[in-house]
Every structure is written in structure tokens, then in C-alpha cells.
Amino acid sequence: MGGKTVTRADLCEAVYQNVGLSRTESAELVEAVLREISDCLVSGESVKLSSFGTFNVRSKTERIGRNPKTGEEVPILPRRVLVFKPSNVLKDHVNGITGSEAAGEDD
């Protein structure tokens, strides 16, 4: 099993190898894709990437939390959180199941 960390540089390299743009332009396009996804989520819209997964923004209400070290009660303010729901294809892929073996359908 792995243990490596894949970063932006690796995504840029993969785009460079696959698409035939310059390295600079590949890097700009990777950035543009991430920016577009982020901006969309910040605006409150969800992002659905078929066969990969869905990013949803969820609003949380205020609740009482506790500082685990001191036991002190602190209010946790209302906030928005990002949740990622992996698609069945991605779940299967991570378990070493390839397309032809996958029985379940995907959204």
C-alpha cells in the first residue's frame, strides 16, 4: 500500500503528459479547475462530478461544545462545512474492484 503524497505538481505533470499543453499552461488549467470548483462551493452550490463524487455544502446550527482539556463549555457557532460523498465507482476503485467486476450502479 502507498504512503506517498500526491500534490498539485503531480496533477500538473499528469495534465502535461496527457493533454499536450505547455507545463505553464497545464499548471494554470489545474488551478482554474480547482478555483472553479471552490468558487462554486463557496457560493453554496454543490458540485457533482460523475464517477468521482459529490461535494456538498452543509449548514450547521450552533451547539454547545466542550474544551476536552479543561472541561469548559464553549458555544460552537453556526458554520458551513464541506462534505464529500464518494461515488460508487470511486469506492469500488479504492477497494481494487475494476469497472467490469462492479455490480452496483453509479450516479
Next chain:
Amino acid sequence: MIKSELVQRIAAQNPHLYQRDIENIVNTILDTIAGAMASGDRVELRGFGAFSVKSRPARIGRNPRTGEKVEVEEKHVPFFKTGKEMRERLNAG
């Protein structure tokens, strides 16, 4: 926003590129992330978030209809942790 809309938006910003190149770029990014997770690697995208794989140990499950015990094998699940900058942007103002 769905994938085809993402492709269209990027295409609108880059009129010098073919739409199929943009599709190829988006798919390459997603496939690279998925491939890394499949080999157990972590994907860290500063400002956005990090993808990793968590392992769920084998357990004894039950068929909820019959109550019968079934062995559930160890499995891996994709996990995403929101990045700091993204978290802050979601809660700005």
C-alpha cells in the same frame, strides 16, 4: 454544478482551447486523484483539501432481514478533509 458545466465554464475562460481538451484536463485531474487513492496514497491540494483512504476493519455484520450473521471483509473508504483556506472561505462574512 455538474462535470459538463465545469468543462463549459473553463472553456469559456479559455477560448483558445478545444472543449475536448478541457474535458481531458478535468478527467485527468479526477483520474489522477482516484488512482492515487486506489494505491493508498494521499492527495493534498493546499487551499482546497486532502483526499485519503481510511480502512474499515473486518467485522461481523447481520442480514437485517433474517438476523443471520455474515462476515464483512476489511474495506477501504475514500475520505476528504476540507483545507484550511477553503473552510475559512466558506465562513467568511
